[in-house]
Amino acid sequence: MESCGTAVSCTPAAFLLLHLGLISSMAHQNEFQTGLAGGEVTLNCTGILPDSKLPRDTVISWVYHDTLLWRMEKSNKYWKKPTFITGRADIKMQYKQLRVWNLKLSDAGIYTCEYGPQKVRTSLHILKLTISSDGHFLQNEVPELILMQNSSSPLPDLSITLFDSNNNRVTPELQNKSRQKYVVNLKKLEAMDSGTWVCQVHSDSPLINQNISFAVKVLGFQNPDLERKYATVDSTVIFSWRLNSQIIKWKEGFTGQLNWKQQESASTHELLDFNVTAQGQLHETKKSSNFLFEIPERKPESTIEVKLPKVHFNHSGQYQCQLEYQGRHVQSKIELVVMKVSANPVGPLSRGANMTLTCQVSGPLTPNAYLRWERVNGTEMDSKNSKQHEVKLEVNISAAGLWSCHLIEDSNIKISFHYHVEEAPVWINYVIIGTSVGGSLLALVLGCLCIISGISWQRRRQRAKRMAQARQYLLENKTCQCQHWLKK
Incomplete structure (x- = not known):
């Protein structure tokens, strides 16, 4: 073979080789696309003319690996209809795009569009995100998140970033990791965590930046747990638990009950049970005939409410509302602290005599709470404070008038009991x-x-x-x- 003697004489040959190489690179194009399980993708037949401008003798086909999916020849077209994709795919005729919906992990692989000498190969990478309990949780539960991937190429190492419904970044606890399956645990959920969460999936090679949204619904209470209520003897108290089922549009039925126990170690008494239908209808049934309480007829929607029309000292204790869903349960407690006042001797105070006033609360006080006796419009000498953790405070008095016992917590008066001491008549x-x-x-x-x-x-x-x-x-x-x- 004769070699080129000059650069000029070699130019046409070099140009021809470059031209053939360009045609070759154009004839075989490789693309990469990511799809989500349960979603859909549209794969392009890159470079093809619109349907109206294609020559009649153009032959176009879509192939999955070596399996023919679809073919058009001289305006005659037919589906091969392989079983794995039947009923989940069609062709967008204008640009001969392949649309696949209800994606599965097994749909990952190489899809090739062929027309004339052109071949466009698309590597479809499928991601699948699942969340435990189908995204329905009770307060304080820890969801499990599973991310799976499938591809015809070697699986990349993925990084996962999570954002909650308030767009706050959440650091998950990685339980298990393989290139195919990632298992992470989220934080303990609160009622306010209900909403749309986002899982960001990233890979450098191949380049993957995919945001996957998923719904989280947390059934629970809008009340804080272990709320404390204060009442005096013979007063009226209403306990109320506000459920968030209507707010988060919880479309599942669930049940619950209201219990009471006087002390942590005491036996539990069921006051009522209830059930909420998938349509949000609330039905309540009283279970106790010995405990005097009422169920108000008018109350806010999705609210469990009971009324004690006349509080007794032994009505104190914990009132616990419990929700139950699919064998799991969550509860919210309200603690009732009752105050009573007594005098010894009972009756009017004689001139020159003394009387002992006793103020008592039904349960232990928090470290920052105390009792205080004081005479209304009296002096500092007419007041007395309890010591830390004392639940009973006595004061000896010799002056009639209006005396008040206060339960003070964090410098705030939580409850007061006013006791009027009358002056006894003098007989001659x-x-x-x-x-x-x-x-x-x-x-x-x-x-x-x-x-x-x-x-x-x-x-x-x-x-x-x-x-x-x-x-x-x-x-x-x-x-x-x-x-x-x-x-x-």
Whole structure:
């Protein structure tokens, strides 16, 4: 073979070789595309003319690996219809694009569009994300997330980033990792975590940047757990648990119950049970006949509510509302603290006497809470505070008036019980001795017993005048002894 002697004489040959290489690269194109299981993709037949401009004798076909999927020749077209894709694919005729929906992991592989000398190979990479419990959880549960991938090429190493419904980045706990399957645990869920989450999947080679959205629904309470309520004896208390089932559009049925126990170690008493249908209808049934409570007829939607019309001291304790769904349960507690006040001795306070007032709450106090007795409009000397963790506070008093016991927590008065101490009346005896003159005067003596009782110190002068008149009358009529009671 004769070699080229000059650069000029070699130019046509070099140009021809470059031209043939360009045609060859154009005839075989490789593309990469990512699809999500359950979703759909459209694979392009890159470089093909619109349907209206194609020559009639153009032959076009789509092949999956070595399996013919579709072919068009002289405007005659037919589907090979392989079983793995039957009913899940069609052709967009204008540009002969292959559309596949309801993708499966097994759909990953090489799809080739052939027309004339042109071949466009698309490597389809499938990702599948699943979440435990189909995305339906109760509060405090930990979801499990599984990411799987499939490809005809070696599987890449994926990085996973998660964002919750509030667009806050969440760091998952990796449980298991292989190139094919990644298993991670999320955080404990709260009711506010309901919404759309995003899983970002990334790979450098091949280049993958895929956002996968998934729904999370967390059934629970809008109340904080272990809420505390305060009440005085004989007052009215309403317990209310606000469910979030309507807010998150929970389309599943679930049940629940309301229980009460006086102490943590005490036996539990069921007050009512309820069920909520998939349509959101709430049905309640009272279970206790010994515990006096009411179910209000009018209350907010998706709310469990009970009313104690007259609180007793032994009504204190924990009221627990529990939700149950598919064998799992979550609960929210409200603790009732009841205050009562007593006096010893009971009754009005005599002048110069003492009385003991006792204030008591039904349960242990938090470290930052205490009891305080004080006299309304009194001085600092008329007040007393309990020591830490004391649930009973006594105060000895010698002054009548309005006394108040407060339960104070974090410098805030949570509840007060006002007790009015009355001043006792003072009685004075007067005895007058005379001679009985007959039974008719006995009635007059009995009548004079009530002449001037109940008169205050402010009317003492007026009362003394009336008593002198009455005494003179009795002496003149020679009546027997007569007693007069004077109220100061």
